Amino acid sequence: MTPFGEAMRRLRAERGVTQRQMAMAIGVSPAYLSALEHGNRSEPSWEFVQRVIGYFNIIWDEAEELQMLAGLSRPKVVINTSGLTPQATKVANKLAAAIGQLDVPTLEKIEALIDSDALASGPAADIGQSEPPADKP
Secondary structure (H helix, E strand, C coil), X not given: CCHHHHHHHHHHHHHCCCHHHHHHHHCCCHHHXXXXXXXXXXCCCXXXXXXXXXXXXXXXXXXXXXXXXXXXXXXXXXXXXXXXXXXXXXXXXXXXXHHHHCCHHHHHHHHXXXXXXXXXXXXXHCCCCCCCCCXXX
């Protein structure tokens, strides 16, 4: 399940809406909603997320959070380490191999570490987007 799928399932449960009801209302198939909720589809389009926001009549922070979760809901992630350090490639490969065996507390620690490093490094710290650190003299 993806973060977006989990949020969508929670919203449906809170409002007592079935996948079939929601699908008919927003113009998609129940199978598509099921695939999104279970992480069997790529991240949803901006347009689709807007339909979900409108359907549930959510605003402000909750709508912003749902949009953010949609962007973090690619079940098949590719990490391009071209041009980065050998250490970055090594860590990316180790993470890819181990991700399925990590428990929730460990994943939360990794996420907190990434978030704290990104905040400390400023706006250029987007994962995979920053330049490798320069060698110190």
